[in-house]
Amino acid sequence: MNNKEKLRKAGLRPTKQRMIIADILLDGINRHFTAENLQNEINSSGNSMSIATIYNCLKKFRNCGLIKQVESSKDTAIFDTNINQHHHFLDEETGELIDIENDEVNLRKLPKIPQGYLNNGVEVLIKIKKQI
Amino acid sequence: MNNKEKLRKAGLRPTKQRMIIADILLDGINRHFTAENLQNEINSSGNSMSIATIYNCLKKFRNCGLIKQVESSKDTAIFDTNINQHHHFLDEETGELIDIENDEVNLRKLPKIPQGYLNNGVEVLIKIKKQI
């Protein structure tokens, strides 16, 4: 399926701007990035785009499940093109994230989900620190 | 041990402002809060404090291990008085966090920590969604 079809299937109009972003993000390669990272990539591909559009687009892509947003207490939002359930190492000093594939973690026991709620995904974060 | 001693032991001078905050936070009750939440509590206890002082103090308390900062992609930093290793449910729509005690989760298998790094804590986040 090409990117135009992917956007249509997600319920998003394939505008010029969304196609530029889709061409960068939806190539099957897993990556972590910020809005600013993406703007730099767009610029160096010879295009340009308002930062507001980039934020709008990332929010739409995330809400449609085309990308994910990583849970991490950094001051900048970090997005992830790997939409499968998976986990991360986090170096808290640098903010660097490293993927952990789902089958590398085995959760034997999980608590009962609170009454009235549904499980919407489990994320394991292993905080790591550079050895001195 | 009283709060003055706790601060001293952590290497922090027990100033008037730090004592006010310690009296609110270090009562053994687990809670999640933001800097603004804390300022409101301080105000309603008849005291007042610059927001800069509150941020300074929370950062010092966190760095000394008196409180924790929760990993979550909310736009506001969330702190936690529960300093034991534990986990959370997160309602992504409201940002509400619910504690999961450590013994309610059993991690059977964890990946190898990357070369040159040390494990600095494992956090499990179970994202939940209100049933409709």
Next chain:
DNA sequence: AAGTAGTTTAGAACGATTTTAAAGTAAATA
């Protein structure tokens, strides 16, 4: 009591993100 090192403060500054409102574009309709 005097010195000094650490702390608090208001307000300015900052950086990420969102809002605004006007102009532009894609899709639907006639």
Next chain:
DNA sequence: TATTTACTTTAAAATCGTTCTAAACTACTT
């Protein structure tokens, strides 16, 4: 095809959480 309508993009301003600045203050040491 022309027209209409709803959605999208944009630059710039606004907002929000957080940090910085530098001057006044305070805890501890001598």
